[in-house]
Amino acid sequence: NAGVIQTPRHKVTGKGQEATLWCEPISGHSAVFWYRQTIVQGLEFLTYFRNQAPIDDSGMPKERFSAQMPNQSHSTLKIQSTQPQDSAVYLCASSLTGGSYEQYFGPGTRLTVL
């Protein structure tokens, strides 16, 4: 089992550019979560899909951030017009549903906005 795969591992963008982050969940897992990690804010929940449907996006910034899960094998987090304050490590996690609640995390994508 390859675990959760996130690409790229590192991404550098200029202010105002777009960034797309990819996540491939563990095969057979039907829930995908996105979190953001910074020194100042710590680990913050962004959004969550179950069976590809968006369930909870309460942590997503209202502007510039969007997430999709077009099929069961990958999810994307897109940030439009990136700003320096978007610099963070973005973590994707997946889990089984139906009674199993532990989430398994990928290695993260470190986004740096210059």
Add this chain to the structure above:
Amino acid sequence: AQSVTQPDARVTVSEGASLQLRCKYSYSATPYLFWYVQYPRQGLQLLLKYYSGDPVVQGVNSFEAEFSKSNSSFHLQKASVHWSDSAVYFCALSMGGNMGYKLTFGTGTSLLVDP
């Protein structure tokens, strides 16, 4: 609203010594509780989880944690630490069910084991 507090930002112990990392939660019901470890430039790895039943749960690498409803705590323990245990440890909770499965994390405790 739910929250998790890890009061110790940094802990230093000598190799071979015992360890306790503290975690307190705030939630009106009994949540699902987790401990994760993060090594440098890596994602989070699950150490152990508590859902219900025996308040002492065993995890990987000889870690264990004890749930206390009366104290709203879920402290992580290890009898004898190794230098490779140096990492950042996060306590987290999930409300589950209709309240959703997202994790709420504490601020983490950075553990340094002196060899």
